[in-house]
Amino acid sequence: MSAVRAAARLSVAPMMEWTTPHCRFFHRLLTRHALLYTEMVTAPAVVHGDRKRLLGYSPEEHPVALQLGGSDPVLLAEAVRIACGFGYDEINLNVGCPSDRVQNGSFGACLMREPELVARCVEAMAVASNAQGGPEITVKCRIGVDDQVPAVALRDFIATVSGAGVSRFAVHARMAWLQGLSPKENRTIPPLDYDLVRQVRAENPSLHISLNGGIDTIDAVVAHLDDGFDGVMIGRAAYHDPVRMLGQVDQRVFGAPARNINARDIIEAMVEYAARSDAPVKAIGRHMLGMFGGQHGAKIWRRTLSETMHLPEAGPHTLINAYEAMNRRAVVHA
Ligand SMILES: Cc1cc2nc3c(=O)[nH]c(=O)nc-3n(C[C@H](O)[C@H](O)[C@H](O)COP(=O)(O)O)c2cc1C
Incomplete structure (x- = not known):
C-alpha cells in the first residue's frame, strides 16, 4: 500500500x-x-x-x-x-x-x-x-x-x-x-x-x-x-x-508507539513557527483556541488567547503568555 x-x-x-x-x-x-x-x-x-x-x-x-x-x-x-x-x-x-x-x-x-x-x-x-x-x-x-x-x-x-x-x-x-x-x-x-x-x-x-x-x-x-x-x-x-x-x-489508529505529547512543547513549537512566519499571530492562534478542550483551564486559555492575539503588540510570545496565564489562573482556582 x-x-x-x-x-x-x-x-x-x-x-x-x-x-x-x-x-x-x-x-x-x-x-x-x-x-x-x-x-x-x-x-x-x-x-x-x-x-x-x-x-x-x-x-x-x-x-x-x-x-x-x-x-x-x-x-x-x-x-x-x-x-x-x-x-x-x-x-x-x-x-x-x-x-x-x-x-x-x-x-x-x-x-x-x-x-x-x-x-x-x-x-x-x-x-x-x-x-x-x-x-x-x-x-x-x-x-x-x-x-x-x-x-x-x-x-x-x-x-x-x-x-x-x-x-x-x-x-x-x-x-x-x-x-x-x-x-x-x-x-x-x-x-x-x-x-x-x-x-x-x-x-x-x-x-x-x-x-x-x-x-x-x-x-x-x-x-x-x-x-x-x-x-x-x-x-x-x-x-x-x-x-x-x-x-x-x-x-x-496507526499502531505507532505511544508518544508523550506535552502541551508546552506544542506551544513552543508553534511560537517558533509563528516567529518564522510572515503571518500575524492571530492568523495562527485562532486554530489553537480549542487546544485544551474539556481540560481544566480551557476557558482561560481560550479567553486569554482570543483577547490578546488581536492586540497591536501581539506576537509569537502571545501564545506562551496565554498558556502561562492559564496555568497560573487554573492553579489559583483549583
Ligand atoms: C468550515 C468548514 C469548511 C468546509 N470546507 C470544505 C471544503 O473546502 N471542501 C470540502 O470538500 N468540504 C468542506 N467542508 C466539509 C468537511 O470537509 C466535512 O465533509 C464535513 O464537515 C463533515 O465532516 P465532520 O462532520 O467530521 O465535520 C467544510 C466544513 C466546514 C465545517
Missing part, C-alpha cells in the same frame, strides 16, 4: 478558512501519521492567481493532500500540472461543497448529478499528474443531492468515476440539499447514512473508501475502521477539539 493510502486511514477533512497551512502545521504536531487536507482551492484560482500563496505550505505538513474545486477538465488538468510542482501527496476533487458560490461555478456537490463530467475531469487530472510523475487523484463526494435517491446516485457516481480510474474516495455520508439550506445546515440537517456507504464499500472491494460526517470520538473512528472502512475522515471535531481527536491517533 502506498504511504498516502496508509495515511488515509485517518484524515482531517478539507475545510475552507480552517485547514490553512498554519492549522495543518499545528495538527501535524499532534499526529505524525494522519493525512491532512488543504482548504479547497479552485482550479481557475490556481491557474490565474498567486500560486505561492494558494499552494505553498511547510514541508513538515506531509502527508498533505490538495483539494481542488472545478468542473472544466482543461482547467483542472492545468491546475494539477501547476500543483505537481508543489509536491502534494494527493490531489482531490471536491464533489461535496454545497455553497451558492460553488453552485454558480457549477462544481462541488452539484456534480453528483454529472458523474460523466466528473469522469472526464478526473481522467484529465490523472493524465496531467502522471505526465509530471505527480500524485494520485481522488474524489470527495456526498451520497446525493436534492431529489436524487442516494442508494442509486452514490452507486452510479462511484461506478462511473471509478471506471475513469479513481480508486480512492472520501464520502460525506449525507445528501446535500442545494435548495433552501445553507452550507452549515447542509452539514447537520440531511441525515447521515453510514449503512449505505458501508454497503457501497462492500460492493467495491478494490476501492479505498473513507467515511466522513459526524464522527467525533476516537472510539467511533476505531469502530468504523473495524467495521470495514478503509479510512475515516474527520472535520469539525478535529478542528474544535484537536488534542483529544488527533493526539491519540498515531497510537490508536
